[in-house]
Amino acid sequence: MNAFSTTIERLRVTPGTVGVIGSGAMGSGIAQVAAAAGHHVLLIDLDEAALDRSATALKKVMDRLVEKGRMTADEADALQGRVVRSTSMAALAPCDLVIEAIVERLDVKQSVFAEVESVVGPDAVLATNTSSLSVTAIARALEAPERMVGLHFFNPAPLMPLVEVIPALQTEPGLDAACFELMARWGKSPALAKDTPGFIVNRVARPFYGEALRMVEEGIADMATVDEAMRSVGFRMGPFELMDFIGNDVNYAVTESVFAAMYFDPRYRPSLVQKRHAEAHWLGRKTGRGYYDYREGAVRPAPVADPKLHQLIQDRILAMLINEAFDAMHMNICSEADVETAMTRGVNYPKGLVAWGRERGLAQTIADLDALSNRYGEDRYRCCPLLREAAAQEA
Numbered sequence: 001m002n003a004f005s006t007t008i009e010r011l012r013v014t015p016g017t018v019g020v021i022g023s024g025a026m027g028s029g030i031a032q033v034a035a036a037a038g039h040h041v042l043l044i045d046l047d048e049a050a051l052d053r054s055a056t057a058l059k060k061v062m063d064r065l066v067e068k069g070r071m072t073a074d075e076a077d078a079l080q081g082r083v084v085r086s087t088s089m090a091a092l093a094p095c096d097l098v099i100e101a102i103v104e105r106l107d108v109k110q111s112v113f114a115e116v117e118s119v120v121g122p123d124a125v126l127a128t129n130t131s132s133l134s135v136t137a138i139a140r141a142l143e144a145p146e147r148m149v150g151l152h153f154f155n156p157a158p159l160m161p162l163v164e165v166i167p168a169l170q171t172e173p174g175l176d177a178a179c180f181e182l183m184a185r186w187g188k189s190p191a192l193a194k195d196t197p198g199f200i201v202n203r204v205a206r207p208f209y210g211e212a213l214r215m216v217e218e219g220i221a222d223m224a225t226v227d228e229a230m231r232s233v234g235f236r237m238g239p240f241e242l243m244d245f246i247g248n249d250v251n252y253a254v255t256e257s258v259f260a261a262m263y264f265d266p267r268y269r270p271s272l273v274q275k276r277h278a279e280a281h282w283l284g285r286k287t288g289r290g291y292y293d294y295r296e297g298a299v300r301p302a303p304v305a306d307p308k309l310h311q312l313i314q315d316r317i318l319a320m321l322i323n324e325a326f327d328a329m330h331m332n333i334c335s336e337a338d339v340e341t342a343m344t345r346g347v348n349y350p351k352g353l354v355a356w357g358r359e360r361g362l363a364q365t366i367a368d369l370d371a372l373s374n375r376y377g378e379d380r381y382r383c384c385p386l387l388r389e390a391a392a393q394e395a
């Protein structure tokens, strides 16, 4: 009984062995986090060159930490010594926990997990780092789907504290709670999320991009002004700078996938402005051009210094974000504590959205949403019932 939860509880107190499949951006970071927590790590990739790149990258990070005095040279050597790399799945045999971070395709993940299950012991726990697929659908490929859980790390995994812990429909009761505790023991800030499109962060954050794009599309404000307005309320980057940083291809794909997976709810509708930028291959920093021009000598357009316009931008984006946070609670995707953790620890929001809503006054957020709803007559701007109820209790 509860064999899989017991495996995770044991990992909290013994070094144990953690497997990581995929040594790209995420897998390499997750391997570093697990090794830093004292585990032996088996890092697997089909591609030998990816494993070599990952070893070089880890060495560079370790050297920098030693240089900065955050670690001794011996500790850095010991951590690197705990990571063993292989191209063979069979090497995963001794693992207590295997975290998969390979290509984002359901069929590939299912077949890799079926292979892993034939290699590991009967009590081993299997986790996926998927951002957008259903953990339940991935688990279906297993003989014992109750051993599967989602552990969604954020990029870069060693620096971003949030890990969304996502039980599949089939997950053994208690395994999610055991994983939550293990992630806390790894120094992470876990948040428990239901297996729904985008989990917490990639769902609740959609209006940060969507409303910004919509205002620009309508000509209410230009990109630089939207960015400036949002930075001035504490966001580290404005929506357009952030989309350029993430990549317009990646951000657009997430929006499109959440939109389709949410049965085309207009709240998540993607923007043609972003689609055209992706089509032009103006993907952002990585291609030298996105919403802004990053080429040598390019000059950033100046934002419009109009306090009323800034307020309008902030009110509109914040109202939609706060509404989305309440909706995640309303739909039992997460608790209030977990939505606050997710947005502050996964995407560096300056405040939790529920706390922010209360600070502004929930009635203000409702008034902003109702004004948008009246103006546009679109379902996109409907106010979440839980937000109305919370405001009524506040009054």
Ligand SMILES: NC(=O)c1ccc[n+]([C@@H]2O[C@H](COP(=O)([O-])OP(=O)(O)OC[C@H]3O[C@@H](n4cnc5c(N)ncnc54)[C@H](O)[C@@H]3O)[C@@H](O)[C@H]2O)c1
Residues within 6 Å of the ligand: 021, 022, 023, 024, 025, 026, 027, 044, 045, 046, 047, 050, 100, 101, 102, 103, 104, 105, 108, 112, 129, 130, 131, 132, 152, 153, 154, 155
């Ligand atoms: N990049 C992000 O910001 C981010 C954040 C959270 C979650 N994720 C998710 O993490 C996963 C990995 O993303 P990434 O950005 O690290 O990708 P990546 O392309 O950087 O790395 C993927 C690695 O997996 C390897 N691989 C592919 N198929 C394999 C197989 N069958 N067996 C073994 N290795 C295989 C590839 O060789 C590659 O090295 C995806 O599911 C992605 O959705 C990504």
